[in-house]
Amino acid sequence: DVKVTQSSRYLVKRTGEKVFLECVQDMDHENMFWYRQDPGLGLRLIYFSYDVKMKEKGDIPEGYSVSREKKERFSLILESASTNQTSMYLCASRPTRLLTQYFGPGTRLLVL
Amino acid sequence: AQKVTQAQTEISVVEKEDVTLDCVYETRDTTYYLFWYKQPPSGELVFLIRRNSFDEQNEISGRYSWNFQKSTSSFNFTITASQVVDSAVYFCALGKAAGNKLTFGGGTRVLVKP
DSSP states (O other): OOOEEESOSEEEEOTTOOEEEEEEESSOOSEEEEEEEETTTEEEEEEEEEETTEEEEOSOOTTOEEEEEETTEEEEEESSOOGGGOEEEEEEEEOTTOOOOEEOOOEEEEEO | OOEEEOOOSEEEEETTOOEEEOOEEEOSOSSEEEEEEEEOTTOOOEEEEEEETTOOOOEEETTEEEEEEGGGTEEEEEESSOOGGGOEEEEEEEEESSSSOEEEOOOEEEEEEO
């Protein structure tokens, strides 16, 4: 079974704080993704990575950055959290040979 | 640009009723893929099915069935004899043949009452 884990299920941060969301997958997948999920909007892609140290912007990268130093780990960074970044954040991974993405349990982030 | 529309935001049914979730998509690609995911209250999206644009055969898996109609750009999902455990948010998604991007619909929340 594919296992994608996220470091926290719930996080509460203050405006202006630097926030790190961590994602780890154990299936040696080349591709990893960060989405945010908001009611009525579905999932929107923030960033993805197709290899170590490689990244590409998704649809809504503003206010976010990412880091992929190791194949199994993909970090999402909010340099200076703002209240409009309160959301559910979902990490996913997939192997290059398959099209299906596998998701982690999500992190609910509240920025006060 | 790709787009996925799930017009039903919430559906409420009584256990054992059938429920159909609509998904309409827009794409200019000739080769593409369609997905359904289930998100139970625990939050993790669970993969249900993937279809490619060349395969319009309907599919049945237990109580789940999918109706893909290219002529109407729809990929609808039916749960037969619904159960309380089917309560979740269901997402339809569209993917390109090449590349990593999935475009998700807004989701349909299904509530199955005992």
